[in-house]
Amino acid sequence: MNIKLFYDTETTGLPDFKAPSESAHQPHIVQLxxxxxxxxxxxxxxxxxxxxxxDGWTIPDEVAAxxxxxxxxxxxxxxxxxxxxxxxxDY
Numbered sequence: 001m002n003i004k005l006f007y008d009t010e011t012t013g014l015p016d017f018k019a020p021s022e023s024a025h026q027p028h029i030v031q032l033x034x035x036x037x038x039x040x041x042x043x044x045x046x047x048x049x050x051x052x053x054x055d056g057w058t059i060p061d062e063v064a065a066x067x068x069x070x071x072x073x074x075x076x077x078x079x080x081x082x083x084x085x086x087x088x089x090d091y
Contacts, residue, residue: 030051034048
C-alpha cells in the first residue's frame with residue numbers, strides 16, 4: 001500500500017521567525033485539515049478538518065478574506081486550542 005498524508009493549515013498571518021513562537025504577536029492556527037490517502041486506489045483512508053476557537057485573539061478581516069474563516073465563525077464552530085492536535089506540537 002502506498003500511503004500519503006496531505007495537510008493544509010490556515011492561520012491568522014505569517015510567523016515572525018526572529019521572535020519566540022510563544023510571543024503574543026505570533027500568528028495562531030485557525031484550521032488544520034488532513035487526508036490520509038491510499039495512492040494506489042486514490043481512496044481516502046482517514047480525514048480531519050479542525051477549526052480552532054479564538055481565545056483572546058482575532059482573525060484579521062484581510063486574512064479572513066483569503067481563507068474565508070472569520071473570528072465569529074471560528075468562535076461558533078471551533079474547538080478550544082487545548083483540544084486540537086497542533087496544541088501538543090513542540091515547536
